[in-house]
Structure formats: C-alpha cells, structure tokens
Amino acid sequence: MNVRLLFTLLIICISLTGCSDEITLENAATPLAHGIDLDEHNKFRFYNTVPLFSKTTKKKSQENSGTAYSLRQSKAQQDAFSPGSIQGRNYQVLLIGKRLLQYEDWFPMLDVLFRDARNTVMDRVIAVDSPLSDVFDLNSKDQPMLPILLRGMVETKSKISETYSTTTQELHRQFHEKGITPYIAEVEIVEKKIKLKGSALLNERGKYEVSFGAQETVMLNILQKKAKPGLSLSYRIPDKPNKGPFATDMLSFSAEKIKTKVITSFQNGRFQFDFHIKMTIGLSEHLFPYDVARDAKKLEKQAAALMQAQIENVIKKLQKHQIDPIGLGLYARAFHYKEYKKVKDHWGKAVADATFHVKVDLTIGAMGPVK
Amino acid sequence: MIEPSDNLLLNQSETISSNLAEIIPHINNLFSDTSDLVIRKLTIKQTGEKAILVYLDGLSDKTAINRDVMRPLQFEAGSGEPGDELIMTVSQIVPVTSWAQIEIALLQGSSVLFVSGRSEAYVLDTQGWPQRAIEDPQLETSLKGAHQGFLETGGQNIAMIRRYIPNRELKMKRVIVGRRGQTVVTILYLADVTDPNLVSTLELRIQKLDVDVILNTGELSELIEDHPFSLFPQFVTTERPDTAASQIMQGRCVVIVDRSPSVLVAPVTFMSFFQNIDDYSTRWSIATFLRLLRIFAFFVATFLPAFYIAVVSYHFEIIPMKLLLTLGESRGQVPFPPFVEAIFMEITLEMLREAGVRLPAPVGQTVGIVGGIVIGQAIVQAGLISNVMVIVVAFTAICSFILPNYDMVAAVRLIRFILMILASLFGFVGLVVGLMTMIAHLISLKSLGMPYGSPLAPVRFVDWKDTFIRVPLWLMKKRPTSTKPIQEMRQGNNRLKEDDL
Incomplete structure (x- = not known):
C-alpha cells in the first residue's frame, strides 16, 4: 500500500514539474530576422520582423523597431508590439547596419545570443550598406518575405563563393581567434530592392574596413581554400579586339578543380606567404574566335596572369587595411610560433608588412561543345 | 479455487450398472433439461441383447451413426453368443466403465452404447460437430504463402502442421484445461531440436491452470505469459499453418488450443513481431x-x-x-x-x-x-x-x-x-x-x-542474419540461438561452387 501511495505521489510530483517552460508555436512570436543599428543620434536601435500566423491579415509579417540599451533589455519593448512572446529561436538572418559598423567593439552587444542558449546561433550575419529601417520597411507584398529572401540570397551565393554565409557562431569564432579577422556578407538597397554586394571585411575589433564585390570575394575564397568547384570568373583578354559596343574580348570560365597551396616562412624580420593556386577550368564563354584545341597554352597563361593580378590586388587591399580574413595568422602560429607570438596582438600590422608571392596555374579542362 | 458445482462433484469412480433399467434414469438424471440428448433403444441382432445408444444431437455425425452403428447392429447376424465383440464399422470403439468418462465422451460428441448385461459401455467415435471449410487466414494474409488458415478443430490444426513436418520427431504433449470446458491443449515441438526445458516449462504452466474454460488462444496466452502487466505481447499467435511449422523448425513450441483458430508460438523475441512468412518466399x-x-x-x-x-x-x-x-x-x-x-x-x-x-x-x-x-x-x-x-x-x-x-x-x-x-x-x-x-x-x-530482446540484447550476432536484414536463405545455416536449440544446424551447403557444376 505504501508503495502504491509513493508511486502515486511520484507521478503527481513529476506531472506538476512539467509544462513550466511550455510555449506553443502559435503563442510565441518568432522573429525570423533581427537587426541592430545606430540611429541618427547614435542611439542603439533594434529591428525585427515577426511572421504573423493569421489568415485574416493580408500582410504576413509585422516589423518592429525601437531604441534600447541592449538586446535583452529591449525584450519587453519587442514584446510590447507583438501578439506573442518574442523568442529568439528561429532567427534566420542577423542584419547589422553600416552606421554601427563604423564603431569598434560592438560585438558584446550580441552577448545574449550566446549566453541565453535558447537563442539560435545559426543565423547568417549580413552587413547592410543602407539604413536598416529602410530594409525592414521594404518587407513588401510583392517580394518574398525579407528573411527568406536574404537567407536564400546568402546561402546560394556563398555556394559559388561570391559572398560569405557567416553564422553568428562563426562570427564569434572570428572575433575571438587572433589569427583571423571577421568577414560577413553585405547587401544594399538599390531602387527599393535588396541587392547583394558581396562581402564586408571588418578589422579585429569589428570596425568596417572594406567591401569586396563578387569576383574579389571569389579570389578571397580561393586564398582561404574555401572555394568550391562551380565558381565562375570573367576577364577581358587584353590583346583581343573590341568591336562596336560589344565587349568581344570577354572570356568566362568556371572552376572544376581548385587547389591552393600556402607556404609560410619568416625572412628578414617579416613573414612571407607563398600562394600557389592550381585550377582546372572549363570555358563557359569566349566572345572572340580562338582555337582552344590547338592553342590552349597561350590562353591559359593570359587568363592566369589576369587572375594573378587580381589576387595580388586583393592582397594589397587587405594589407592596406591591415586585416587578415584569410586567416594567415593561423599559418604563422602553426609554423613560426616564436615570431608570431611577438606580433600576435597587432597581427594586422604584421600582415601589412609581410611579403606575398602569388602564382596561378590554369589548365583548360573543357572548351565546351562548340568550336 | 473455483467451487466445483454439483455436476462436477460426481463420483469419478462410480461405475455403470449392467441393468439398462437403471441406466436410463441415471442418464436422464445427469442430463436433465437437455433437449438435444437422444436415447435410442434397440435390439442387437447379432447377440439378441437389448441396448441403448446415447448421443447429443448436433454434436454427433448422424450419417455415421445410422450407417456405421445402427445398421450393423440391427442387421448383421454373427455367432450369436451374448458378450461377443459387436459388429460395428466405426473406426474407434473404447470400452469404458465410469460415468465420468461417459459424460465427457458424450459432451465431446461421441455416442455411447450401453448393452444390457454388460458392465462396460462403448464410446463410439462418431464426432461430427459444425465445422467450416478451410479458408484464407483473415488477419495474416500472405501474397505468396499458402492460403490455408487454421480451423476451430484442434485435430485438423495438428494435421495441417504435420503436412509441413512429416517427421516422427514432431512430438505432442496433450493437456486438458478447464473444469467445465475440458479444452484440449496440445503442445507441438521437435523433440531433437527444441530445448526440453522450454517444453516442460510450457507444459507445467498450462497444467497449473485452474479455470472454467479456455475459449480462445488469447486467453491461454494471457494466463501463462511471463509479464502480465507489460504492454508488449510475449507470445505470437498465428492463424497460419506455414508460420507455425516454420516456428517449430526454428526450435520453438506451438500450442494448439482446440476450438480456437489461432495457435500460440513460444518463446518469441521482440523482433519476431516484425517477421512475416512472406519474407522468406520473396x-x-x-x-x-x-x-x-x-x-x-x-x-x-x-x-x-x-x-x-x-x-x-x-x-x-x-x-x-x-x-x-x-x-x-x-x-x-x-x-x-x-x-x-x-x-x-x-x-x-x-x-x-x-x-x-x-x-x-x-x-x-x-x-x-x-x-x-x-x-x-x-x-x-x-x-x-x-x-x-x-x-x-x-x-x-x-x-x-x-x-x-x-x-x-x-x-x-x-x-x-x-x-x-x-x-x-x-x-x-x-x-x-x-x-x-x-x-x-x-x-x-x-x-x-x-x-525477449534477443538478438539485440543480449547481443547475438549470429541471429542478426534474420533481424534487420534477411540474408539469403542459404547463408542461414543455423537455427536462431534465442531458443537454445539442441540441434543448431538446419541445413548444409546449398550453393554449388563453380567446379561442382
């Protein structure tokens, strides 16, 4: 009898402890995009867009924004607009305004995303080169929902190396890893539409330094050994004639095999990085007549030289801004720890001082089915 | 314990009298208010003795009684000495002396012949109760397997299994369960394969039962299973003779409950419930x-x-x-x-x-x-x-x-x-x-x-051949070890090598 009583009590106790953190999907407000920026008075401002689960409303989402001190402190304010309780579990994208990126050390503002483990850290971080309020107001009926649009944009383009799909978790790593500086995707608003710009590179304290367009981002990806087959490049071959209004000197190719080799050395008090990039490419267009079957070598050399110049240009830009999105610090730390230790706190400067050698070898693997 | 009713209190050893005049009231007394009881008086031509034939209408095969009992008794003339062996063309004639045996025999459809002056009665095998034809199993239909399902007659069901295993090692243990129901429960197993402990455990559990009647296999299964409070079934019941035969070949016991169209298979594992007879023919x-x-x-x-x-x-x-x-x-x-x-x-x-x-x-x-x-x-x-x-x-x-x-x-x-x-x-x-x-x-x-968790826990990799995947039949050379069979091998090499061809 005692056992039975105990058992009953146990079941009651167990049942009573349940349900405490229950919040059903329809009672929660799950913002899919959130953004942080500064307003014109340099006050911290949050933005979010919450999908509305209702058949009666025409607009499928609700946009909120407000001034606050921090993200968690703003929760009450966010809740105040919403029919449900705001839950940060389903963020798809985190938008960061350019105005905020002009300042250093903003990263701790995101602390709640990591400290409250209910919040997702798989949302993609995107820099916005327009006022953030414009982006959230754009969430219009004739376009896909803003979070779907942005997430899709970043996901698909990062597969062909034209931007970065940096998660909040990855950003956390990039901020705390001394041998690398953060890089994120960047968008802007052009004619009331969101357009992907490429990537935004930050310095080690989070300040915006420089933006790269699609092709430069591809180069950076190649240097990072992150580029995957499928990326596409276009160059104008210098010795080809230009007829009329058409750029008939255009050559485009896509990469089939990419191999990047990095050799790290330390000479004369400075680091030296030798990049050797080997790529097998498939031609996807050349607007000038060319007998590729017979004379592939020459074209390979020409394209390789153009690519090499572009990569060197990319590296120069990085050196100028004293940033290291390639993660060269990791190589330096692995191969020349003693020297690295001395400069690790101002690694950006060490990169600016370093010498680089880039060598590009292209092999044409496919010329397409037409002559 | 159930309190036995008056009928059951009948003196088991009470023997029959040789005087027909005493017998008839005794029968009427035993089976009062039993309108389907038939008592037929007749004179045996062969010996000139008076006799009565008693049977329950509907439970007995009337054609057989008319043709094989009444006709020979009334028309065949033999040597004529009283006490001679009687001429009847029924297949089985069992002389009995106690009323208890007679009662059971009558209730199970046999007819009983009392002859004046003889102190024994004859139980004649004239059983013929209502029976349906063999049909496709209802619950376990199969695409490629046999289209025979078990019937409500235990003897027929045993015969159907025997058709698959015509081997003298197929042994049976017969237990009668139920004070009122007298249900015949038969355990079938292969004597040189099945672990004898299994058979004796099963037999003991069934023998210990003290119930009124067992109407269905499900009742038996609930009465003898190991964990009655578990949600999981611990025995497989099947209505397919081929499944039953296959289980017997794997070293399991099959329990046939007379009057129930499904049989019980024991012991089984959790994974048995995911197997199907069609698995082996596809x-x-x-x-x-x-x-x-x-x-x-x-x-x-x-x-x-x-x-x-x-x-x-x-x-x-x-x-x-x-x-x-x-x-x-x-x-x-x-x-x-x-x-x-x-x-x-x-x-x-x-x-x-x-x-x-x-x-x-x-x-x-x-x-x-x-x-x-x-x-x-x-x-x-x-x-x-x-x-x-x-x-x-x-x-x-x-x-x-x-x-x-x-x-x-x-x-x-x-x-x-x-x-x-x-x-x-x-x-x-x-x-x-x-x-x-x-x-x-x-x-x-x-x-x-x-x-029950075998072969997953305890892990028995040998048995995994027939668990998540079903390996080709010629690779399954051993019987499942979960039943601890005495004879492990069930087949030899069945794939000829290239030089054998």
Missing part, C-alpha cells in the same frame, strides 16, 4: 527492405504524434523556416493546445479503426466515408484541427498498418498515448525518457524464460 533484398520499412514504421507509429507535440509546444527552433511558416499558419487558427489537438485526432482514429473492425462490411464503408470526409476534411476547414496534425495522424495510421502483427500494433497504440502525455509535459526530455524506459523494459522482458 527475394532476400526485397524482404530486407520490407523488414527495415517495418522497423522504421514501428518507430514512426510510436513516436510521431509525441514528436509533433514536443516540437510544437517546446522546441519549434528545430523546424525549418519554410515549414515553420506553414505550420504556424495552420496552428494559428486552432483553438486547442497541441496536446488536446493530437489526443482528439488519435482517439478519433482509434474509434474509426475499432468501428471498422466490428461493423459488417457494407456498413463499414460508411465509416470510411464519415472518417475520411467528415473528420479529415471538414475538421480542418472548420479550423478545429491543423492540417499538419491530420497528416501526422494519417501517417501514423499508415505506419501502424504496416506492422504484420496485430498484438504488436495494439501495444504500439497504447505506448503512443503514453509518449504523447510525456511529450506534452516535458517535450523532448519526456520523449527521451519514454524511449529509454521502453528500451529498458523491452530488454528486461522474457518470453517463456528466454530473453
């Missing part, structure tokens, strides 16, 4: 695929509604964005919490299923229409239930239909509800605790003293 790759499908279906049928509840009420962070939007939209208009929604739909499903089983076929169609259109479609349009929930319930139902064993499906149905409650209280934590408890319970179960 190609092994297909059989393997189906087996994996069933195991997948088991988990879906058990966990899917609970998983839905847990996700929607606690863990919607794991829902992909696009699904979140559709799910949110359909959940947004439902006035009930997810648990109520799920319980409502699951109970509706169970009701539909139960209604479909019990109703006669023409009315059964109506249930399908009511269930499909009214419940399925209208309920979503009315906004009472979200359409994702309807999909979840439908998928669960389909998955539970795939499982080949009815008893296991019934267990799954109950476990599903327990898990749904756990999920609504604790989310994934509850679900995982439920799963762990279920696994712990499964591997602690025993069937006739043999581990």
